[in-house]
Amino acid sequence: MGQKKLSTIWPIENHTLAKHEILKEYLNAWFPILGRTSDRIIFLDGFAGPGIYKEGEKGSPIIAIQTALEHQALKYIAEIRFAFIESDSKRSKILKEMIDQEFPNLPSNVHVQVISGDFVESLTETLDEIEEDGKNLAPTLAFLDPFGYSEIPFELITRILHYPRCELFLTFMSGFVNRFLHDVEKENAVDGLYGTTKWRDARDIDDTDKRLDFLLELYVNQLNSIGIRFVRPFAMMTSGRRTIYDLIFATKNWKGMDSMKKAMLKVVSNGTYTFSDKTDTHQTYFVDYSEDSHWINDASNSIFKQFNGKEIPLNEIRDFVLADTPFRFLKKVLVDMEKNGKIIDVSGRTRNALTYSDNCTVKFSKNT
Numbered sequence: 001m002g003q004k005k006l007s008t009i010w011p012i013e014n015h016t017l018a019k020h021e022i023l024k025e026y027l028n029a030w031f032p033i034l035g036r037t038s039d040r041i042i043f044l045d046g047f048a049g050p051g052i053y054k055e056g057e058k059g060s061p062i063i064a065i066q067t068a069l070e071h072q073a074l075k076y077i078a079e080i081r082f083a084f085i086e087s088d089s090k091r092s093k094i095l096k097e098m099i100d101q102e103f104p105n106l107p108s109n110v111h112v113q114v115i116s117g118d119f120v121e122s123l124t125e126t127l128d129e130i131e132e133d134g135k136n137l138a139p140t141l142a143f144l145d146p147f148g149y150s151e152i153p154f155e156l157i158t159r160i161l162h163y164p165r166c167e168l169f170l171t172f173m174s175g176f177v178n179r180f181l182h183d184v185e186k187e188n189a190v191d192g193l194y195g196t197t198k199w200r201d202a203r204d205i206d207d208t209d210k211r212l213d214f215l216l217e218l219y220v221n222q223l224n225s226i227g228i229r230f231v232r233p234f235a236m237m238t239s240g241r242r243t244i245y246d247l248i249f250a251t252k253n254w255k256g257m258d259s260m261k262k263a264m265l266k267v268v269s270n271g272t273y274t275f276s277d278k279t280d281t282h283q284t285y286f287v288d289y290s291e292d293s294h295w296i297n298d299a300s301n302s303i304f305k306q307f308n309g310k311e312i313p314l315n316e317i318r319d320f321v322l323a324d325t326p327f328r329f330l331k332k333v334l335v336d337m338e339k340n341g342k343i344i345d346v347s348g349r350t351r352n353a354l355t356y357s358d359n360c361t362v363k364f365s366k367n368t
């Protein structure tokens, strides 16, 4: 449904380059965080592509393997598995050739598998087997990057995310759902995508932007409703600021969200979580999130608005900042708040003044 007719290898677009940058930045954080504590970690690229673009640019599978091989954490990671699923047989063949050509000698702790098949079928089969054996899926980053609209059932997303330390990085096409909003033949498929029929309420929203926002927010809410606290969309737009798709990152782990925000803000540092074909990624912005001094005051105001007059455990403040604001959680924001009298007491402080241990509780002054 809604697939672009592209040749086996196609020209890369600017937003794909930005997506690859974010992926690479995130993997650079993900490999050491999970690799240190797990016997095995998995990078699953469910819509892998041929691994190469028209002018020789690398595709996500090659970028992911290369990032791992260049990472200094590789020497202490027990096992990394790369699983690449690609349904187009010509593309999966090229991908296999690309991998053999680029990485003729993989270290013994790196395993690569190219599966020529349909993502939903292949993963369902794998999860069925794991569950029949009473096992858990190893910590997995599922990167699901279909063209256009793809029928990825929400039930399958739920199954992946239900395992400990499994995360999702998904290309979500609200625009395609919008296009098929009144097509009764697609209703069941869209019900499956969302795991609810509530998307049909979008039919009553006249304004296109509001309708698209609703369709995206509903998907985010669906992820929250299955216990995924941290969900961050990132919009990919045309130069005319029309959304092409949203990247959605979802995790139960605050460190994962902090690392992903860091990755997204490194690629586009203006804090909008939006890349457009007009975006100059080397530009210095009026509000530049790579400069802490530009956003600390705003972060402090958001925290104060939420918690003034209350006494709150640090991890609750951290989770609020990461899940419900555009900011990263840096303790220097709390330092700023304490210096400005917005924080009036900290219990459980284990070290010096103006330090905040993970299990301390913070008392905020009252908004007057």
Ligand SMILES: C[S@@+](CC[C@H](N)C(=O)[O-])C[C@H]1O[C@@H](n2cnc3c(N)ncnc32)[C@H](O)[C@@H]1O
Residues within 6 Å of the ligand: 045, 046, 047, 048, 049, 050, 051, 058, 059, 060, 061, 085, 086, 087, 088, 091, 117, 118, 119, 120, 145, 146, 147, 150
């Ligand atoms: C957007 S491209 C992937 C690009 C790649 N992730 C990258 O960043 O370089 C989507 C790919 O998914 C493949 N595809 C489409 N439907 C699929 C399905 N049901 N299962 C697996 N792969 C599929 C397409 O053939 C295409 O190569």
